[in-house]
Amino acid sequence: MKIRILLVLASLLMVYNANAQFRFGVEAGVNVSHAMETTGTKAGYNVGVTADYSFSNNIFIESALKLSSQPYGDSGPIGTYYWDKLKNEMEEYCSESVSPNYLILPIRLGYSFILSDKCRLSLSAGPTFGVGLFGRGNLKYTGPADGTVEKEKIKNIFDNEDGRELSRFEVGGSFRLGFTFREHYCIGGEYNIMRVTGEHRPFTHINVFAVNVGYKF
Template identity: 30%
Template sequence: MSSAGGDFSDANSRLGYNAGIIADYNFSESIFFRTGLDFTAKGTEVEVKYGDTGYQKWNYRLNYMQLPLSFGYKMDVSDNIKLSINAGGYFAYGVYARKCYKSNLIFCYDGSGDETVVNDDEKGFDNIGMHAFDAGLLGGVGIEYKQYMLLIGYELGLYNTMSGKYDGGDPSWKNRNWSFSLGYRF
């Protein structure tokens, strides 16, 4: 992708975290409904290169309160071990956002190249050009041993979280998130 003479490198994922509670409502021994409330950290790093004249780099950190809603199926592997699979959706609202910006573009006003390094730090979803609302699909698999759980999940955002235009373009940024969770069932 290119914009205003610059080339976007691939956006890199950021390692995040989540913490929360989940609750299962069992319709039968096998079928369940799962919901909860999570605090989750998402984000990305984006770099735009302008040939030999410099670069611009953005680092986005987005924190959400998230409500997952899914249906699932459990099966017994042994007396103490169960496997599960679930699918559904999520709704999230941003509670904190931060964008760190760095650039070393070389400006040539008079024919001489003077390197200028710019660092900027903005906070708040509105201030960084992002929507606070997010929604998408989710799915996961899990294994339960007695009271312990190991869950692996994936979230695919369906909502464009970018709220404005960038260099005349209209980018569509959607959250994608892998999660690995350990839990203890009370």
């Protein structure tokens, strides 16, 4: 009896492995990002490698390891100053443009629909994780009285000497809709909502929409 059970399990495992398929690929695209507590929406990029594992003809899990640029901009008053002799309350304004670059790892479970012999539609969702690698920042301060402008550049926003560094880690959810043509050529749209963790953060969440093209080997 035990031998029969083992033979059945072995047969099921062989069928499972026969239906499973593991594929690598490359992908690149354009990001449009907006941090929730800021005023600016900016364009970036993403590029990296992908890996798919098919459990059946329809169910799959997909992942990627990408360099992703997630820039943001902001402007507004940063403090109260008394510039004139009457001590009138006036504000100094600051505008900033920051371009953080992350190494991201999305892991999504998906389902694909066969539209034709040469085209598939897929939907997938899952968690994604990111770690900040490098990024620059540009700040511009404008005084309220005489319009005096001061500019400041930050070489690495993740390792700033004056203590204003951006937290490196982000975690969130990823949603993707994609098309595959002739089993190799891919185009898709992604929406990622990321939460920036840690103490040093000018915002708590950033939304990233991406349009990508890729090739599966």
